[in-house]
Amino acid sequence: MQAGDPNLPLDPADERLAERGRALIAAAVAETRAPLALRERIEADRERSGARGAGARRRRLRGLLIPAGGLVAAVAVAVVIMVGGGGAPSVLATASLAARGPVLPAPAENEANDALLKSSIDGVAFPYWGPLKWESVGARDDKIEGRDAKTVYYANPAGVRAAYTILGGDKIDPPSDAEKHTRNGVNLYVVENNGRRIVTWERNGHTCVLSAPASVPQQKLLQLAAWDGGGGVPF
């Protein structure tokens, strides 16, 4: 086809048209996200495949160990599987929940406190970042190392998404290589991992983890994390 020849001279008059096309496409891309129902179906598929994988691994382990060690080995394997990893989750493991994407609707604003959303864990509520132009767009609930973890996803007008996770139970230590910053009297720890910038801090004895693509400036993430909504967000 003629149009497939990259050496054909281009009509200079088309340049403005091409630029308009680029802008139209960029706008369409920025405002389009996968529907929640699709995310839920993919998440269900992922959980099913994870369960199948775990079952296969257990069967392989049993097949390997029972002939060699008999009943004692089988009991040992069962104990390992039931106990799992144990201990407290790490900040990076908690941040990895963000990659799973939202499967629940965005929580609504709290009418009684316009700095908070109607979503909380152990009494620690998520902030409402509308004044900062980051709106809640979805949520998810998880268990990590036996603890509850709740994540709310926020998006800015460009469609960039950040995930804010509050971990149930006692606070956990920040990563040892994290950079410490202080904003509004709040100690914030920043680390980068797999192209994402992660901030962790403490609110009411609970660990909070905010993660976003590394393209989001660090100062913006620190501002979001330490935002107190004029006193409406307790720390």
Place this chain on the structure above:
Amino acid sequence: MLGAVVSGPPRQLDPAALGDHVDRLYRAAWALCGSREDAEDLVQETFAKVLAKPRFLRNDDDLGYLLRVLRNTFFSRHRTAMRRPQAAPLPEEVEPADHSSATRPDQAVEARQVFEYIAALPDAFRDALVAVDVVGLSYGEAAKLLGTKEATITSRLYRARAQVARGMDPSRESVL
């Protein structure tokens, strides 16, 4: 990097990390299919294939790998299916897309039209545009994915963008 043969031990694709790519794959699927309903099916089928067994990659480019599976799935199944006569859903049967960041209703309509025009482009032009403008790959990554030269990607992008703009303004003639 996409398509690059990188030395080093293979690493297993982490299923828990796939959620980061759903939005971009959905947009790519919509731009390939021209229909939100077909795009949802295509993305779900793509993830089902990837999750069916452990996947091992020799590079860090999860997105490139997923886009490759998406395209293969599209070419092997959906394009054939879409050539069959289909009943168009009535407007009230169509589930609204998630345009939660769109600030005006006409933005959502315009996005749908843009994706429809992209899907209607000749394959080579559409694929270049999807790889770079929709998914966000670099020209080099797109060239490797599509097995062509960066200069070809540049030319196809230019013409494809202009064609989409013309499509949104039917009074103009095609450049392809």
